Amino acid sequence: MPFIIGLLIVFVVLIVVASRRKTTRTCRWRAEKSGDRGALRKYRCASCGQEAFTAQPGPPNKCLVDQPKL
Secondary structure: OHHHHHHHHHHHHHHHHHHHOHHHHOOOEEEOHHHOEOOEEEEEEOOOOOEEEEOOOOOOOOOOOOOOOO
16 A cells, blocks of 8 residues: 555655646757847747847746747
């Protein structure tokens, strides 16, 4: 019985972790250095075509597929 409960807990934890990553999984961000604006770096998603500007190092953390294009 404890084995089944442990297995159920592991399954629930895996579902929670997988659902948190869903927001960034659909976008594949590529840097476009020609579009940088000062300290803001321009990124374009290879899968949905969205553009985003960030001041943080690295690509955006969220997928913008549901937002209207700029």
